[in-house]
Amino acid sequence: MDLRIRIADLMKEVGSSKDVEVAFDKPEITVGELLFKFPEPPVAELSITNAEESVLVRGILKGSAQTSCSRCLSPAMTEIKIKIEEEVLSIDEIESDDAEGLPEQYSHDYDSIDLSPMIEQSLIIDLPAAPLCKNDCAGLCPVCGLDRNLEQCDCELERTDPRWDALNSLKQGLSE
Numbered sequence: 001m002d003l004r005i006r007i008a009d010l011m012k013e014v015g016s017s018k019d020v021e022v023a024f025d026k027p028e029i030t031v032g033e034l035l036f037k038f039p040e041p042p043v044a045e046l047s048i049t050n051a052e053e054s055v056l057v058r059g060i061l062k063g064s065a066q067t068s069c070s071r072c073l074s075p076a077m078t079e080i081k082i083k084i085e086e087e088v089l090s091i092d093e094i095e096s097d098d099a100e101g102l103p104e105q106y107s108h109d110y111d112s113i114d115l116s117p118m119i120e121q122s123l124i125i126d127l128p129a130a131p132l133c134k135n136d137c138a139g140l141c142p143v144c145g146l147d148r149n150l151e152q153c154d155c156e157l158e159r160t161d162p163r164w165d166a167l168n169s170l171k172q173g174l175s176e
């Protein structure tokens, strides 16, 4: 599906707006070291408004993504529900000196807007940095690598951080 939305009709009158529904066009996305796959394309329901100085894009992006649990590495699903609220300037304004530093892809050329980079950026910002298969995932044993959601191991999981040793000996000294 093309994520380029025609806005020529909106540019005729300030205040006019239209609703669009677009599906994100990539089957997966990488954020940091995590890969998120979309079983179904995430769908954005957006309202696009001619606000004279700019074009406003507002709405919500919904869907789900499959990734791996950051604790136990088994598959994890994450729900996508992202509010989108962006102000899109014209290509002329973006290229003027005042707007230096603004991303060029967030621009319209009076004829159309490409919503793809906006949706992609929203996903990158909002997808979880440490997804979990379930809230209380026990993770893998750091000693033997066993999935502690499935089995218990007998590994000693003592803190070996020397800063805690100092604190512990201090506590022992106090209780003696």
Ligand SMILES: [Zn+2]
Binding pocket: 069, 070, 071, 072, 073, 074, 132, 133, 134, 137, 138, 139
């Ligand atoms: Zn997990």
Ligand SMILES: [Zn+2]
Binding pocket: 141, 142, 143, 144, 145, 146, 153, 154, 155
């Ligand atoms: Zn273990």
